[in-house]
Amino acid sequence: xxxxxxxxxxxxxxLTWQNLIYCFVGCFLGxxxxxxxxxGPVATVAxxxxxxxxxxxxxxxxxxxxxxYGAQYGGSxxxxxxxxxxxxxxxVTTLDGHQMARKGRAGPALGIAAIxxxxxxxxxxxxxxxxxxxxxxxxxxxxxxxxxxLMVFGLIAAVVLARGSxxxxxxxxxxxxxxxLVGTDVNSGxxxxxxxxxxxxxxxxxxxxxxxxFGITDVVVNLEHTDKTDVYGERLGSVLPSWQxxxxxxxxxxxxxxxxAILGILPGGGALLASFAAYMxxxxxxxxxxxxxxxxxxGVAAPESANNAGAQTSFIPMLTLGIPSNPTMALMIGALMIxxxxxxxxxxxxxxxxxxxxxxxxxxxxLMLLVLNLPLIGLWVKLLAVPYRLLFxxxxxxxxxxxxxxxxxxxxxxxxxxxxxxxxxxxxxxxxPAPLILGFILGPMMEEQMRRAMMINFGDxxxxxxxxxxxxxxxxxxxxxxxxxxxxxRAKREVALQE
Amino acid sequence: xxxxxxxxxxxxxxxxxxxxxxxxxxxxxxxxxxxxxxxGLFPILxxxxxxxxxLIIAARAFVIDGPPVPRFHARPIIVSLIxxxxxxxxLAHFGLIAAVAAVVLVxxxxxxxxxxxxxxxxVVVLILFxxxxxxxxxxxxxxxxxxx
Numbered sequence: 170x171x172x173x174x175x176x177x178x179x180x181x182x183x184l185t186w187q188n189l190i191y192c193f194v195g196c197f198l199g200x201x202x203x204x205x206x207x208x209g210p211v212a213t214v215a216x217x218x219x220x221x222x223x224x225x226x227x228x229x230x231x232x233x234x235x236x237x238y239g240a241q242y243g244g245s246x247x248x249x250x251x252x253x254x255x256x257x258x259x260x261v262t263t264l265d266g267h268q269m270a271r272k273g274r275a276g277p278a279l280g281i282a283a284i285x286x287x288x289x290x291x292x293x294x295x296x297x298x299x300x301x302x303x304x305x306x307x308x309x310x311x312x313x314x315x316x317x318x319l320m321v322f323g324l325i326a327a328v329v330l331a332r333g334s335x336x337x338x339x340x341x342x343x344x345x346x347x348x349x350l351v352g353t354d355v356n357s358g359x360x361x362x363x364x365x366x367x368x369x370x371x372x373x374x375x376x377x378x379x380x381x382x383f384g385i386t387d388v389v390v391n392l393e394h395t396d397k398t399d400v401y402g403e404r405l406g407s408v409l410p411s412w413q414x415x416x417x418x419x420x421x422x423x424x425x426x427x428x429x430a431i432l433g434i435l436p437g438g439g440a441l442l443a444s445f446a447a448y449m450x451x452x453x454x455x456x457x458x459x460x461x462x463x464x465x466x467x468g469v470a471a472p473e474s475a476n477n478a479g480a481q482t483s484f485i486p487m488l489t490l491g492i493p494s495n496p497t498m499a500l501m502i503g504a505l506m507i508x509x510x511x512x513x514x515x516x517x518x519x520x521x522x523x524x525x526x527x528x529x530x531x532x533x534x535x536l537m538l539l540v541l542n543l544p545l546i547g548l549w550v551k552l553l554a555v556p557y558r559l560l561f562x563x564x565x566x567x568x569x570x571x572x573x574x575x576x577x578x579x580x581x582x583x584x585x586x587x588x589x590x591x592x593x594x595x596x597x598x599x600x601x602p603a604p605l606i607l608g609f610i611l612g613p614m615m616e617e618q619m620r621r622a623m624m625i626n627f628g629d630x631x632x633x634x635x636x637x638x639x640x641x642x643x644x645x646x647x648x649x650x651x652x653x654x655x656x657x658x659r660a661k662r663e664v665a666l667q668e
Numbered sequence: 669x670x671x672x673x674x675x676x677x678x679x680x681x682x683x684x685x686x687x688x689x690x691x692x693x694x695x696x697x698x699x700x701x702x703x704x705x706x707x708g709l710f711p712i713l714x715x716x717x718x719x720x721x722x723l724i725i726a727a728r729a730f731v732i733d734g735p736p737v738p739r740f741h742a743r744p745i746i747v748s749l750i751x752x753x754x755x756x757x758x759l760a761h762f763g764l765i766a767a768v769a770a771v772v773l774v775x776x777x778x779x780x781x782x783x784x785x786x787x788x789x790x791v792v793v794l795i796l797f798x799x800x801x802x803x804x805x806x807x808x809x810x811x812x813x814x815x816x
Contacts, residue, residue, distance in 0.1 A: 220806060336724060336728075337676075339721055343715075343721065344718060347711060347718070350711050356707070359697050361707060361711070362711075385748060392744040558781040559786065561778070562790055563772075565748070565755075565772070566771055570764075574802070583756050586752040586753045586756075595679070595682075597675075597738055598682070599735075616710040619710060620705045624703065628704075629702075
């Protein structure tokens, strides 16, 4: 009952005309940019960040969340129509979605993606509303040792569940932590790693870092391959799936939602893992074994529902623990800090309008996406035809303006250029950028918690293992590392994440 | 000894170099004790871990096979970096309009497919768009023209 009361309170915040407009603008802009080929949700959120600077914290967060779902949905549209996943979580959507488009059923594919996402979004909103408060309450009892170990656990989980070499990913986390430490040390006032540059005393700009790794380098790599793509949008067909389609999909959507909601809560899970797992699961249990990979509508419905549910529940660790589970959530935390709010369990009690307003706006945002996307699909299809040679200079402009407006510092633009060079080299060496971003956000927090833990316990390092909860986190982290080292499981993970 | 996985080998070396740099700098900041950790201690701990990982990654490159380092295409990356840096220089001295023009005109050279006339049109569109949206609608404090 209390939850319903809170949700009603949240709806009160989300349904003010001002917040409704921000939510709408966020969804619209997010979809608009997300549809453009070669721009993923992280770059979309980063580029649109300046639009939120002049808003209050609640409208800013609501708009960013809208941008995130919008970008997510836009990514599915490109996956279905051009066979290019706008982002990694819609990779599996290309398998059946694009086949449907080739058979002239692009319309129903886009329709079921929107409807599935909406249903999943509604249910995931309830999950967030019910699960976040107890988790935050638990987190409030955490001491510094627990917090430190939780962050270690979160980072390891994020790394294990992500793509690529685990060793390299952990190394990237460390590199991220070190970059995060640049600037003034809050405890002693010492300026670290600034090379005498006064502009670096506040640290490396987070937006510049995210843009370098997810915006600029993506453009550069896209420019290196000039593949021609075919848009299958001429014959959309009816956007509304038939009753028959919907009946086939109903349980796929339900299962996708369930899987997505659970996997989204895990650190590192989020939308990507959710969509893969949901697709694999549907393929396994499909009875009669229909034509997965040849345009089965369930192969679109399940992963699309799952990735939306996962996208939404991944807000839980971000809102309750202040720990981002993926780069987009790291950006959200960055945005909160720009607004002057320290993320963590206290947000829910100190700024209830922020938390419940956001939760309620998730539901409103999903409704808007549905209303927005079904009639506007024709417009999105036209956008897909914009040639990349016109698009990429615009991306440069928005990245540069976005980076500058965070602090109005010209220096940040040069930081963007420098980090882009580093990001480019690392990309060529197959080092994934996502762990670096997470390390960058969590690094300073980890240092702070470790210092506090050491201060309280007179420098006794064993405290991390003698406090039960802290030990549990560390053991879980170690267990995951061991599991991943086992050859049989490693092979399975590679198969599951490769596809 | 032959490097069998060049990507791993070079990433390992990169991580070791980064770690070495941070360790060298951190010593100056004072490490303190475990009880009262100084500003240099945590970076050193992380750097040591990073160096260790780098070492393993690089050493492993002699044992397991991996793909070669892909070709670096010089033009897109170098032109892009120059364009971004020029945006900064132009914004500092001549305002947003010049900065947008600079980053688009130079940035377009990163692709061989860019066409001069289209790029000129794009400059005009993007200048109008950023001036209207960012400066006028959103009210962000960006100078449009050179400050007198």
